[in-house]
Amino acid sequence: MPPERSLKPKTFEVVVTEVIRETPDTVTLVLDAPEIPPYRAGQFLTIDPHVFPVIAGQVAYVEHLKGGKKELVRAYSMASTPQEALAVTVKEEPYRPGDLHAPLLSPLLVHGTPVGTRFPVVGFTGPFTLPPDIEQRTDHVVHLVAGSGVVPNYSILKDALRNHPNLRQTFIDTNKTWDDIIFRDGLARLAAEHPDRLTVVHTLTRHTDLRGLPSGVRQGRVGPELLREFIPDTGTAFAYLCGPAIASWDRKKALEEGTAPTPRFLESTIANLQAVGFTPARIKREAYG
Ligand SMILES: Cc1cc2nc3c(=O)[nH]c(=O)nc-3n(C[C@H](O)[C@H](O)[C@H](O)COP(=O)(O)OP(=O)(O)OC[C@H]3O[C@@H](n4cnc5c(N)ncnc54)[C@H](O)[C@@H]3O)c2cc1C
The missing domain is CATH 3.40.50.80 (Nucleotide-binding domain of ferredoxin-NADP reductase (FNR) module)
Structure with missing residues (x-):
């Protein structure tokens, strides 16, 4: 069995080609890019909330609430296999009274990224995969x-x-x-x-x-x-x-x-x-x- 290669995640721009509603609060975003790096079933990509101007104010407010600490990227696992069109599936996180702040990225990905939306992602990474043997x-x-x-x-x-x-x-x-x-x-x-x-x-x-x-x-x-x-x-x-x-x-x-x-x-x-x-x-x- 050949050793598993670990590849450095790359930044690349994707375009949303299809939005599939899975449940009332969850969508699958089918994504395309000129060149998609290889990945393994079970891995994830990351999306930086700073890349969306429409939530820039909310991101800045949350960073203020957290003492100026920069908001981290969010991870999304692939729902697709490497043989299929690249797809992530996102569930909208709800706001619950008592939470520090309202969720930042998942509401936007579920409701505000129609077909044609472009954004950068970083992928792919994660050890949650089946060993080849x-x-x-x-x-x-x-x-x-x-x-x-x-x-x-x-x-x-x-x-x-x-x-x-x-x-x-x-x-x-x-x-x-x-x-x-x-x-x-x-x-x-x-x-x-x-x-x-x-x-x-x-x-x-x-x-x-x-x-x-x-x-x-x-x-x-x-x-x-x-x-x-x-x-x-x-x-x-x-x-x-x-x-x-x-x-x-x-x-x-x-x-x-x-x-x-x-x-x-x-x-x-x-x-x-x-x-x-x-x-x-x-x-x-x-x-x-
Ligand atoms: C490896 C991995 C893979 C994932 N894959 C998927 C996937 O395939 N699909 C999917 O839907 N999700 C996935 N997630 C979850 C996803 O990354 C996000 O966490 C999720 O979408 C919520 O992000 P958000 O920006 O909407 O909410 P956030 O802005 O992160 O807020 C979520 C909640 O956390 C609270 N909160 C945040 N920071 C603090 C703090 N410092 N103190 C107190 N409360 C805080 C907020 O008040 C809010 O209630 C994955 C996570 C990991 C780690």
Whole structure:
């Protein structure tokens, strides 16, 4: 197996060629550029909020609120595989009373970047990828995702169905409601096309009445029982997790208050995986917090 090459991310300008509405608060932006650097399924690109004049005032205000500290770039995972047209999928972060400020970039990307919009991106980077020799390490990859955390795993899933014929995949996707599920139709189509190699499980945390939904849809968060049910091989399977995690500012606040930060999807799912027998070496994570 050749060694994995790590390429330096490049700045290049993209143009939006299609905007696909996935859910009420989420769009996929299909992007094109004269030359797109190579990337691997699961990686991300970054976008600097300073490149959009329309939010320059908001960016400056947030920097003022943060004591003059320059706002950092935002990361967006590719929803596409390297064989497909380049695409990122962005979920609008809502403002919640008590937040330091209103979200800066995601509302603009979801509502204000129609076809024809041009902007620079930097890509590609990120270690959240399958190792090329994954089939020598395991025959089962389990995806555990929540909300927009589905994005890099969708890319990895599609890529592995194409390039790793001996791999089985279980895709456990947590959302608030049925209508919040990003790539719902795409996941159903892939499961129908690969019944022996892919199982998709949706679990809904705020959908109390499951009548009318396809059989097999679950209620609640991912716990040890669900993991044991769908992962009989907890001693050999690999887990790829992506979703909300404790943010650095939550950790800082908890430290100041002398409390422990409240675990979010990523922390609680890792604890549950370890409880059912996963070793840390077989758990890969991407934190969106
Ligand atoms: C590797 C990676 C990949 C990602 N991929 C995707 C993806 O594919 N799709 C996707 O939708 N998202 C993705 N994200 C999340 C994305 O990068 C942004 O974080 C998200 O879009 C929100 O950005 P924003 O500018 O809209 O909000 P922000 O302006 O970052 O605000 C978000 C919230 O954070 C709070 N906040 C920010 N800074 C502070 C602070 N210092 N103290 C207290 N509160 C603070 C704000 O008040 C607000 O509530 C990814 C993140 C990572 C790390």
